[in-house]
Amino acid sequence: MNRTFQTRDGRLVARLILLAHRFGCDYTELAVTRNAAVFSVSIDFVGNAEALRRLDAQISKLLDYEKEIA
Amino acid sequence: MIAQRLANNGARRVLDTLVAEGVDVAFGYPGGAIMPLYDALYGHDLRHILVRHEQAAVFAAGAYARSTGRVGVCMATSGPGATNLVTGLLDAMMDSVPVVAITGQVKTHLMGTDGFQEADVAAVTQAITKYNLVVRDVSEIEPTIHKAFTLARGPRPGPVLVDIPRDILEAKISGTPAPQDGPTIANAVRESFRQRFPAQAEEIARAVEMIRAAKKPLAIVGGGCRAADAFAEYRAFCALLGLPHAATINGLGAPTPGDPHFLGMLGMHGWKAANRAVMEADCILALGMRFDDRVTGRVDRFAKQAQIIHVDIDRSEFHKIIPAQATIHADLRSALDALTAALAPNPPRFDAWAKSAASHGGPLPRDRAKPGMMSATDVLDHFFATAPPATYVATDVGQHQMWAAQRSRPLDPHHFITSAGLGTMGFGLPAAIGTQIANPEATVVAICGDGGFQMTLHELATLRRYSLPVKILIIDNRNLGMVRQWQQLFFDARYSATNLSDNPDFCALAHAYGVHAESIDRLNDLQPALERFFATNEATLLHCACYPEENVWPMIPAGAAIDEGIESLAGESLEV
Numbered sequence: 312m313n314r315t316f317q318t319r320d321g322r323l324v325a326r327l328i329l330l331a332h333r334f335g336c337d338y339t340e341l342a343v344t345r346n347a348a349v350f351s352v353s354i355d356f357v358g359n360a361e362a363l364r365r366l367d368a369q370i371s372k373l374l375d376y377e378k379e380i381a
Numbered sequence: 382m383i384a385q386r387l388a389n390n391g392a393r394r395v396l397d398t399l400v401a402e403g404v405d406v407a408f409g410y411p412g413g414a415i416m417p418l419y420d421a422l423y424g425h426d427l428r429h430i431l432v433r434h435e436q437a438a439v440f441a442a443g444a445y446a447r448s449t450g451r452v453g454v455c456m457a458t459s460g461p462g463a464t465n466l467v468t469g470l471l472d473a474m475m476d477s478v479p480v481v482a483i484t485g486q487v488k489t490h491l492m493g494t495d496g497f498q499e500a501d502v503a504a505v506t507q508a509i510t511k512y513n514l515v516v517r518d519v520s521e522i523e524p525t526i527h528k529a530f531t532l533a534r535g536p537r538p539g540p541v542l543v544d545i546p547r548d549i550l551e552a553k554i555s556g557t558p559a560p561q562d563g564p565t566i567a568n569a570v571r572e573s574f575r576q577r578f579p580a581q582a583e584e585i586a587r588a589v590e591m592i593r594a595a596k597k598p599l600a601i602v603g604g605g606c607r608a609a610d611a612f613a614e615y616r617a618f619c620a621l622l623g624l625p626h627a628a629t630i631n632g633l634g635a636p637t638p639g640d641p642h643f644l645g646m647l648g649m650h651g652w653k654a655a656n657r658a659v660m661e662a663d664c665i666l667a668l669g670m671r672f673d674d675r676v677t678g679r680v681d682r683f684a685k686q687a688q689i690i691h692v693d694i695d696r697s698e699f700h701k702i703i704p705a706q707a708t709i710h711a712d713l714r715s716a717l718d719a720l721t722a723a724l725a726p727n728p729p730r731f732d733a734w735a736k737s738a739a740s741h742g743g744p745l746p747r748d749r750a751k752p753g754m755m756s757a758t759d760v761l762d763h764f765f766a767t768a769p770p771a772t773y774v775a776t777d778v779g780q781h782q783m784w785a786a787q788r789s790r791p792l793d794p795h796h797f798i799t800s801a802g803l804g805t806m807g808f809g810l811p812a813a814i815g816t817q818i819a820n821p822e823a824t825v826v827a828i829c830g831d832g833g834f835q836m837t838l839h840e841l842a843t844l845r846r847y848s849l850p851v852k853i854l855i856i857d858n859r860n861l862g863m864v865r866q867w868q869q870l871f872f873d874a875r876y877s878a879t880n881l882s883d884n885p886d887f888c889a890l891a892h893a894y895g896v897h898a899e900s901i902d903r904l905n906d907l908q909p910a911l912e913r914f915f916a917t918n919e920a921t922l923l924h925c926a927c928y929p930e931e932n933v934w935p936m937i938p939a940g941a942a943i944d945e946g947i948e949s950l951a952g953e954s955l956e957v
């Protein structure tokens with residue numbers, strides 16, 4: 312599963328990797344570039360399909376927090 | 382010099398911004414890195430409640446929020462002060478409670494040097510808060526605190542931490558924070574979520590179709606009802622359909638007290654009728670609840686006959702534990718209003734099924750106490766029969782919590798305050814303090830076990846200092862009762878580290894803090910003692926010495942299906 316997104320909070324990458332481990336998943340590729348205050352992030356996650364589905368939902372939720380305070 | 386210090390530094394800006402957010406009280410404990418903030422508090426309008434341990438500050442802030450729907454605020458110093466907040470932040474996270482925690486941090490140039498009382502509190506709390514924010518410049522204080530409140534309030538509420546280095550608190554800043562307008566008031570915020578998360582017509586249509594097709598629908602209400610302040614809509618919806626309904630522990634108070642169609646709390650220690658209805662239902666309306674494992678028991682056997690309609694403002698809850706055939710992603714009030722409006726012209730009625738579901742209840746099974754000894758369930762039966770209907774009950778965690786949850790019929794979801802998702806011992810007394818501060822005229826009772834009470838009993842000092850008329854009911858079974866029960870049932874009665882027969886004299890402890898107390902151990906003395914307990918206008922503690930081996934029944938053993946409950950030591954199955 313790939314998630315590609317932009318964030319102003321670079322710490323989110325650490326959060327997502329820890330979350331993936333919590334769900335018994337892992338990541339195989341991580342690319343981050345920074346342009347001014349915005350990070351462009353791409354992460355490939357691997358794991359059990361059900362865990363990936365839940366991870367995906369959690370990632371969307373975490374990304375939504377940033378929209379709330381944008 | 383002092384006037385200047387108060388007038389225009391970062392610390393003052395923090396307090397002014399809190400006030401602009403509508404905050405009237407903060408619970409906290411001072412220390413080095415947060416001293417500038419405490420200095421600014423001196424003479425400031427913002428009320429501060431000094432607790433005796435930071436954990437109590439965050440529990441009290443959580444209870445303030447649970448009992449009012451407003452954001453609870455706590456503050457602590459860096460390092461040990463901040464780490465003492467950790468359990469309470471997670472507690473608020475698990476139960477979706479809006480809390481903002483302000484922590485002092487070591488000076489910016491010391492961050493990362495293992496400075497005195499330095500903790501990377503942002504890293505520590507990342508996984509147990511909705512979000513945390515570290516302030517790096519004094520000009521960021523005001524916008525950062527506003528962001529914290531925005532996030533804490535929702536759409537799904539939760540805790541947010543703001544970490545502020547000491548030099549930023551001390552830095553000069555000019556101007557005053559802009560007062561916030563309407564949306565900072567809790568009701569207006571909820572209203573904004575209703576508008577931003579309306580129920581979608583197609584989702585409502587699908588749910589209505591399923592409800593109309595159902596013969597045995599059941600509603601299960603959860604903590605989302607408190608968060609969305611949707612209990613009036615929930616009650617109207619259930620009444621319209623004559624719907625049987627059950628509540629998770631966080632949903633208690635959503636049903637109209639005395640509603641005969643309410644089957645009680647469901648789950649591990651839930652009422653037989655509620656658990657049985659789950660197994661019999663052909664359609665379940667899951668309303669702001671998240672299918673916690675204490676609710677579902679064995680997931681693959683949960684509600685096998687039922688189509689599930691899941692309503693939640695947090696999309697990530699859908700299909701997380703129990704797959705749903707229909708979802709409504711919306712604010713619960715909007716969803717219930719829309720469902721009611723769609724069904725009202727020609728509502729299906731489920732009275733016969735509701736009556737049959739309720740008829741399978743029967744009284745709660747209970748253990749018999751040894752002759753001459755008082756049983757905890759007798760105490761709680763009398764307690765709830767005597768308590769004025771508008772009493773706020775805050776519980777600690779353990780058997781007494783489950784007995785209280787089984788028996789309590791709160792006025793609304795703000796009146797039953799319990800650490801549900803995290804099950805945090807030590808919560809009861811500080812939670813009662815937060816509730817009493819938020820509701821000064823109300824009757825507030827902390828129901829505690831002898832174990833949990835000893836985790837935060839130092840807060841008796843807070844009762845005394847602020848003359849808070851909190852009442853404390855201690856169910857003393859001289860055991861860590863809930864763990865003892867599991868040892869008896871599932872660990873061959875090997876009672877490892879659960880015996881508290883050397884408990885202190887709780888009345889003497891209360892007296893040492895200047896709190897009135899009395900102790901009883903006979904059922905005959907209970908009712909008069911309860912009358913005195915409720916009559917007094919001061920802090921008081923009623924210590925009830927109870928039979929030590931009473932268990933909570935019914936019980937669905939961990940990993941068992943919701944229809945595999947036992948209701949006595951002999952392990953007799955419920956006939957579900």
Ligand SMILES: Cc1ncc(C[n+]2csc(CCOP(=O)(O)OP(=O)(O)O)c2C)c(N)n1
Nearest residue numbers: 779780781804806830831832833861862863
């Ligand atoms: C902070 C914390 N530590 C440990 C536990 C595990 N635990 C759950 S219930 C319980 C026993 C509680 O005993 P008591 O407060 O006397 O209440 P009772 O069960 O006897 O009513 C324990 C140790 C917990 N929930 N919270």
